[in-house]
Structure formats: structure tokens, C-alpha cells
Amino acid sequence: MTPKSIIIALLVMCASLFAETPASVFADSLDQGTVKTDSSVAVTDSSAKAAAVADSLADVAANSVAEVMSDAVTDDEAEDETDSDAPPEVDFESSTTPLVKGKTGIVAIDTLPVNEWDIPTKRNSLKYAMLFSLLPGGGQYYTEHYVRGGFLTGIEGLLIYDIFFNRSYQRDRLLERVRPFQDSVLYFTTKVLESRKNGSSRDSVLYYHDKRLEFLERVRAQSDKKMEQEDVRKAELAWLIGIHLYGMFDTFGIWYNNNRRSTEYRDMKTAVLWALLPGGGQIFNRDFGKAGLVYMGLLGAAVSVSTSQNMVNYYLDRKHLVEKENPRSEEYDRITERVTYYRKNRNTYIWGGVLIYLYSIADAAVDALLSDFDSPLHLALVPNFDGGAQAVMSLDF
Numbered sequence: 001m002t003p004k005s006i007i008i009a010l011l012v013m014c015a016s017l018f019a020e021t022p023a024s025v026f027a028d029s030l031d032q033g034t035v036k037t038d039s040s041v042a043v044t045d046s047s048a049k050a051a052a053v054a055d056s057l058a059d060v061a062a063n064s065v066a067e068v069m070s071d072a073v074t075d076d077e078a079e080d081e082t083d084s085d086a087p088p089e090v091d092f093e094s095s096t097t098p099l100v101k102g103k104t105g106i107v108a109i110d111t112l113p114v115n116e117w118d119i120p121t122k123r124n125s126l127k128y129a130m131l132f133s134l135l136p137g138g139g140q141y142y143t144e145h146y147v148r149g150g151f152l153t154g155i156e157g158l159l160i161y162d163i164f165f166n167r168s169y170q171r172d173r174l175l176e177r178v179r180p181f182q183d184s185v186l187y188f189t190t191k192v193l194e195s196r197k198n199g200s201s202r203d204s205v206l207y208y209h210d211k212r213l214e215f216l217e218r219v220r221a222q223s224d225k226k227m228e229q230e231d232v233r234k235a236e237l238a239w240l241i242g243i244h245l246y247g248m249f250d251t252f253g254i255w256y257n258n259n260r261r262s263t264e265y266r267d268m269k270t271a272v273l274w275a276l277l278p279g280g281g282q283i284f285n286r287d288f289g290k291a292g293l294v295y296m297g298l299l300g301a302a303v304s305v306s307t308s309q310n311m312v313n314y315y316l317d318r319k320h321l322v323e324k325e326n327p328r329s330e331e332y333d334r335i336t337e338r339v340t341y342y343r344k345n346r347n348t349y350i351w352g353g354v355l356i357y358l359y360s361i362a363d364a365a366v367d368a369l370l371s372d373f374d375s376p377l378h379l380a381l382v383p384n385f386d387g388g389a390q391a392v393m394s395l396d397f
Contacts, residue, residue, distance in 0.1 A: 121145075121258060129255050136160075136244065139251025143258070152247045159240040167233045171226060178222040181215045188212035217331060220318070224338070227314055231307045238303030242296030249292025256286060264371065271368035278357060281364020285371065294360045301353035308346035315339045 121144045123129070133139030136156035140149030191208040194200075266285060275281025278298055282291035319335045326332065 121254075124255065124259055126252075126255050129251050130248070133248045133251040137247060139247060139254070143251065143254045145254060148250070152243065156240060156243055156247075159236055159243070163233055163236050163240065167229060167236075170229055174222055174226050174229075178219055181218040181222065184215040185212055185219060188215065220331075224315075224318075227311065231311050234307045235300070235304045239296070239300040242299040245299070246289070246292035246296045249295070250289040253286075253288030253292075256288060260286075266368045266371040268365050268368040271364045272361060275361040275364035278360060281360060282367075285364060285367040287367060290360075290363065290367075294356060297356040298353055301349045301356065304349040305346055305353070308342050308349060311342040312339055312346060315342065 123143055129139050129142050132142040137149035137152035140146070140152060188208050188211045192205060192212060195205045195208055271281050271284050274284040279291040279294045282288070282294060315335050315338045319332065319339060322329065322332045322335060
């Protein structure tokens with residue numbers, strides 16, 4: 001029964017009630033004797049017509065009402081069947097009341113798909129995932145995260161090439177280039193000693209001595225380049241290890257979120273306390289990929305600080321040596337400049353490590369605060385059985 005037919009039935013019932021009114025008025029007037037004889041026939045005719053119309057309208061109204069009632073009974077029976085199919089243990093009032101953190105209790109909302117960085121995959125073997133993670137980007141390839149795996153393979157491949165092939169080649173070239181200078185230094189050193197032993201002229205001794213210093217400066221310049229390249233190689237090796245460590249942590253995080261993902265609320269204070277240990281807050285929040293990033297940054301910064309400090313010590317020794325020989329030479333100024341450069345590098349990496357540590361604490365706090373943010377309960381419109389609806393927005397501190 002449509003709403004239109006129900007409205008028509010109600011209108012017909014109203015019309016039938018109005019149609020019965022003249023007959024009743026006429027009956028009352030006969031009892032009181034107030035109706036005149038000459039008008040009695042007209043009244044009788046009109047009342048008869050009205051009664052006939054009323055009877056027909058009443059029949060239509062009765063049929064409409066019966067039809068409406070039959071539809072209502074059918075709807076009630078359907079609702080009863082639907083209610084009988086529902087599990088008897090479901091508490092509808094508690095299921096629509098936003099009391100459980102991370103869940104609304106409404107299946108249609110709680111099962112909505114979430115846009116995840118760690119998309120679920122069918123490969124759920126932890127053993128194989130970690131074995132493949134020993135290769136650059138292998139864990140990501142196994143878990144079907146090919147973009148991340150490609151980035152890791154590319155970055156680690158470039159670092160491996162630069163550390164073990166390019167740097168080794170550059171070092172060998174430096175050694176080959178410095179050998180003639182070393183031989184020249186040895187030659188002129190011998191000449192100086194022989195000149196002094198044989199009592200040669202002072203000019204010849206000074207000449208040999210100046211030539212010795214010239215080639216010695218070239219040897220020291222090549223030695224400086226070798227030390228700087230070694231500094232870069234050690235730093236790159238540390239960053240390579242850090243990136244590979246991140247790849248392994250990220251692989252474990254993909255497996256964990258693929259099998260045990262949860263939007264349950266995590267206490268922010270507990271997360272901050274865990275974060276005092278580097279990477280602990282990220283592990284508490286089950287963000288293992290972020291923990292790998294923190295360890296990569298801290299490891300790279302720590303090794304870079306160490307290598308920069310080694311270069312500062314190396315150039316300070318060179319500075320003291322040149323200061324004794326000729327403090328006004330260009331070599332002295334160049335060494336002073338290199339000491340300042342590596343001190344700035346060292347301080348930059350120190351501040352970088354401190355910022356990474358502080359970021360890990362802040363990140364752990366924010367992730368714990370928004371740990372159940374995937375739940376629509378934080379900003380949702382849920383029904384209210386008292387009438388209407390209620391808008392819910394909540395943040396946990």
C-alpha cells in the first residue's frame with residue numbers, strides 16, 4: 001500500500017462522516033416537531049440522497065481501511081521475521097553507544113576499507129620475509145611492495161658501488177700518483193744528508209732541502225685527499241648499514257600490520273616513556289618501519305660525527321707540524337680552513353642526531369594520540385534511540 005492510497009482512504013473517510021450529518025440533524029428536528037409540513041418532502045428526499053451517497057462512500061472507506069490494515073499486518077509480520085533472524089544475544093543499545101575506543105559497534109562502519117601504507121598481501125610467511133630482507137629491497141619485493149623495494153635496491157646499489165668499487169679505485173689512483181713524489185722526497189732527503197756529510201756548499205744543501213719540501217708538500221696533499229675519501233667512505237658505509245637495517249625493520253612491520261593490525265588506543269604517556277629509549281616509542285606503537293628510520297638516522301649521524309672528529313684531529317696535527325716549519329705559508333692557511341670545515345660538519349651531525357632523537361619522541365606521542373584515528377568514532381554521526389542523531393568527536397590525552 002503506497003502513501004498516496006493511504007491519504008486517499010483517509011479523505012474518503014472524512015467525506016463519509018460529513019455526508020452523514022444532514023440525516024442526523026433531520027432526525028432531531030422530527031423529534032422536536034419543528035419541521036414544517038410543506039418542506040418535509042424535500043427534506044426527506046435530500047436525506048435519502050445523502051444517505052445513499054454516505055452508504056457508497058462508507059463502503060469505499062471500509063474497503064480502503066481494510067486494505068491499509070492488511071498491508072500493515074503484512075509489514076508487521078515481515079518485521080517479526082527479520083527480528084527473529086537477528087541473534088538474540090545482540091545488545092543494540094550498547095552496540096550503537098560510542099563507549100569502546102577504536103570501535104563504533106556498527107559493522108557497516110567498522111568494516112570500512114582504510115587507505116593503508118602497508119597494503120595487505122597474501123604472502124604472510126615471516127621466515128621467508130626476513131630471509132628475503134637480507135637482500136637490498138628483497139623483503140619489500142616478497143611482500144609485494146615493489147615501489148619501496150625499488151627505492152631501497154637503487155639507493156643501496158649506488159652506495160655499494162661507490163663504497164666498494166669507486167672509492168677503492170680512487171684510493172688506488174692516489175697511491176699510484178703519490179709514489180713518484182715519495183720517491184722524490186726520499187731522493188732529495190738522501191742528497192741533503194750526503195751534502196752535509198761531504199761538506200758541500202750551503203747553496204746546494206738549501207737547494208736539495210727546498211726540493212725535498214716541495215715534493216713533501218705534494219705527498220701531504222695526496223695524503224689529505226686519501227684521508228678525506230676514507231672519511232666519506234666510512235660515513236657512506238654507516239648509512240648503507242642504516243638503510244639496510246631500515247629495510248629489515250620495514251619488512252617486519254609490513255608482515256606485522258598484515259597479520260595483526262589494530263586501531264586500539266595506546267596510552268600517550270607510556271609511548272613517551274618508551275621513546276626515551278631511541279626507537280622505543282615507535283616499537284611501542286608498532287611502527288617498526290619508523291623505528292628503522294630512527295636507527296638509520298642515529299647510526300649515520302653518530303658515525304659521521306666520529307669520522308669528522310677524526311679529520312679534525314688529523315688536520316690539527318698537520319697544523320701543529322706546519323706551524324713549526326712555516327706558520328705564514330699558504331699550507332698553514334689551507335689546513336686551518338679544513339679544521340674549521342670539519343668542525344662545522346661534526347657540529348651539524350651532532351645537531352642532526354639530537355633532532356632525530358627529539359623527533360622520535362614527538363612522533364611516538366602523536367602516533368599514540370592518534371592510534372585509533374582510523375575509527376570513524378572520532379568524527380561520526382550515529383543514531384540515537386531517544387530521537388534524532390548525535391554527532392561524536394573525541395580526542396584522547
